[in-house]
Every structure is written in C-alpha cells, then in structure tokens.
Amino acid sequence: xxxxxxxxxxQPAGELLEQMREQFNVVELxxxxxxxxxxxxxxxVVQPRxxxxxxxxxxxxxxxxxxxxxxxxxxxxxxxxxAVSANTLLEGLLTAWGIQMPADKLLVDNLYALSATPxxxxxxVLHPARLELPRQAMTATDISAWRLGAVTVSSSGALSLTTKxxxxxxxxxxxxxxxxxxxxxRFASATSFDSLIDETATSGQHHVIAARLEGPAYxxxxxxxxxxxxxxxxxxxIQMVVVADTDLLADAVSNARPNxxxxxxxxxxxxxAAPEALRRIRPRVxxxxxxxxxxxxxxxxxx
Numbered sequence: 001x002x003x004x005x006x007x008x009x010x011q012p013a014g015e016l017l018e019q020m021r022e023q024f025n026v027v028e029l030x031x032x033x034x035x036x037x038x039x040x041x042x043x044x045v046v047q048p049r050x051x052x053x054x055x056x057x058x059x060x061x062x063x064x065x066x067x068x069x070x071x072x073x074x075x076x077x078x079x080x081x082x083a084v085s086a087n088t089l090l091e092g093l094l095t096a097w098g099i100q101m102p103a104d105k106l107l108v109d110n111l112y113a114l115s116a117t118p119x120x121x122x123x124x125v126l127h128p129a130r131l132e133l134p135r136q137a138m139t140a141t142d143i144s145a146w147r148l149g150a151v152t153v154s155s156s157g158a159l160s161l162t163t164k165x166x167x168x169x170x171x172x173x174x175x176x177x178x179x180x181x182x183x184x185x186r187f188a189s190a191t192s193f194d195s196l197i198d199e200t201a202t203s204g205q206h207h208v209i210a211a212r213l214e215g216p217a218y219x220x221x222x223x224x225x226x227x228x229x230x231x232x233x234x235x236x237x238i239q240m241v242v243v244a245d246t247d248l249l250a251d252a253v254s255n256a257r258p259n260x261x262x263x264x265x266x267x268x269x270x271x272x273a274a275p276e277a278l279r280r281i282r283p284r285v286x287x288x289x290x291x292x293x294x295x296x297x298x299x300x301x302x303x
Contacts, residue, residue, distance in 0.1 A: 001269055002040035002067075004029040004059070006050025012079045013249040016262050023266060024273065031055060036062035042273040045071040047079075047246050049090045049103075056089050057225045060096070064219060064232040068272035069240035070265075075103055076155040076184055077246045089220070096220040098165030099213060101157045101244050106184050107207055111176035112137065114152070114257070130154045132259070133173055133209070142212060144172050144241065144268045148260040152253050156245035158207035167215035172241065173264075175207040210243040241268050 001024040003009075009017060020026050027040060031051055036043060036058050045051075045059060048071065063069050073090070094100055108128035115126055131153050138145040151173060158181055161169050217238045224231065247253050248261045 001026050001273065002029050002036060002043045003027065003046075004031070004033065004036075004043060004048075004051070004055065005046035006031060007047045007077060007079050007246065009046065009079070009249065013251060015251050015254065016249055016265060019262055019266060020269070024269065033058050036067060038065075040067060042068045042269065043070070044269065045069065046249065047072065047074055047077055048093070049073065053089055054225060056093055057221050060093060060220050061232050063097075063238050063240065064217065064235040066235070066238075069238075070243070070268055070272060071240060072243045072246045072249065073101055073157065074155070074244065074246040075101070075106055075157040078155060078252075079246055079250050093220040095162055096218050097213065097238065097240070097242075098162050098167035098215065098217065099159055099169075099211070099242060100162050101159050102181065103157075104184050105157060105181040107131070107156050107158050107175055107209065107244075108180055108182055109175045110178035112179075129156070131156070131175070132257070133175075137174055137176065139170065139172050142170060142172055143271045144210075144212070144264060146267050148264055148267075150259050151261055151264050152248060152257065152259045153209055153245040154247040154253055156209050156247075158209065159211050159242055159244050160208065165215075167213050167217070170212040171206075171208045171210070172212060173208070173210040173243075175209065177204050177206060179205070179207050181207065209245060210241065212239075212241050214239050239272065241272065 001020065003020075003026055017026070027037070029036065033055050040062075043059070043062060048056060048059065059069070073094075091100070091103070106129050109131050110126075110128065112131040112133055113126040113128045114130045114132050133151045133153065135145075135148070135150075138148060138151070153173070158175075161167065214237065216234070216236050219233050222233060249265070253259075254261045
C-alpha cells in the first residue's frame, strides 16, 4: 500500500497506521513525489488538496496505469486545520474521474448527529456535522461494510457524479434523509447548532459520503506537466473508493465512542489490494430470517 498524505498522520491517526502496518506492506511516499513507483498496486491518498501539483499528476498517471486508489477528501479537515489546502487542481482531477464534491459545503444530519459539548461548562448539544452512521447508512452488498457496526465522520462533504460520465457509482456510506449541505463559513460562524439542525429536517435527500467508482476515465493533465510531454491520457477501467472525510482516520474520532472506522479502512484496502478473483467477492445478503430452520423442524415434527 502506498501512502501519500497532505496531512501529518503519525500522531493524529497513529492507531490506524499501526494496524495498517500489521496487515500490509505500507510504503510512505513523499508529498512532492514525481512518480508513484510501479511496484505499488494500491494507493491511499489523504487530503490531496494540500499536495503540490506534481504529486497530483503522479496520482493521475498512476490511476490511469491501473493502480487501485482509496482517497480521502474533506472540505474541512480537523486533522490538518493548519495545513495549506489551496490546490484548485483537485477539482479537475475529480472531474476527470467523473465525480465532484463541493469544496465549501459541509454535510449536517439531524438524524445521525452525535452529542457534543461546545466548551467547558456548557451543556451537551447535538453536533450536526459529527455523524454516527449506523448499518442502515451503509451498503449491504459491498465488502467495505463487512462486519461494521457504526462509522463516525466529522465535518464531511458529499459526493455526486458529474454529468455525461460512464462511471459505475456505488454508495458505501450515506446520510439520512434529514440531512443538508451548508456553507462551511456559515457553519464556522454559527453561535447555535439548533438553527442548523432545524434546516435539515425537511431536506428529504440522502447524501453520499463514501462511494466505490469503476469505469473509464481521462487524464486531468492532457498537456502533461510543466513542459513534460503528456503521458497516459485515458484508461478503459479505473477502480477507486472515494471518502468525503479525513477525520474518520483520527484517533480522536475513533476513540470518542465505539465505532468501526479502522475496520472500514482495512476492509477497503484489503479488497482493493486483492487479486481480481478475490476482489469480486461480495458479502452474502441474508434474505430469510435466521430462525427459518427452526420453523421447518417444527413443521416436520408435527407431520
């Protein structure tokens, strides 16, 4: 697994990194990398908006070459609040992959909101941007959700497909219908969460927080980079998982209450890194009650 991050992860996400290193051969890549080594077949990228242009070009070419990708993008990352996140080329990269995420919008959810204390001595209130996603917010047929309980996200964004794309888009994590996208600056300046919570109650729309994408894609750098001749321009099939949150990686979020954040990441990386025959395995959906055999035994005994 190649790890390329625009945020410092060793301290904020130490527990996740420890488990990743136990299960995978993790190669940490420099943030100013020019090319992803061909030996890396799976790449995990965190907050690419804080990466330089040549690193985005390296990601672009690696994905077109066939490298599987798990990428975490976040409109407001609590891990790297001081990190510079000014690389506007990320939008072009996402568009080339057929997806989009508003960079200035936060997802709030009335139903899945967790309680929080705004400050010392203040009463506990619902935090509309800190969400606990239960099983019904996850796909039942994707290996990423295998044996998950709940996943906690914080200040996340929302993903959607661009128009005129041919990507297969499978939602993995999504909000409830009592959710909405709010301006990030407005959320930061809000003096009370109550009014924000009230706005989400009538939305009636799910928002996708994490999704699996498969299909054809084009390069976001059709003219190459800084005088270098263009290389790969198109791929018939790319495979990636996009998560519109980085804070689910943090120990502070994972340890705040029991959740399956680490397991979600490990499941996904394991699936992406597996050979194709194993990668296509999907969890079996139980469509009959678990007590069906007992009913059949009772009926047989009566007969």
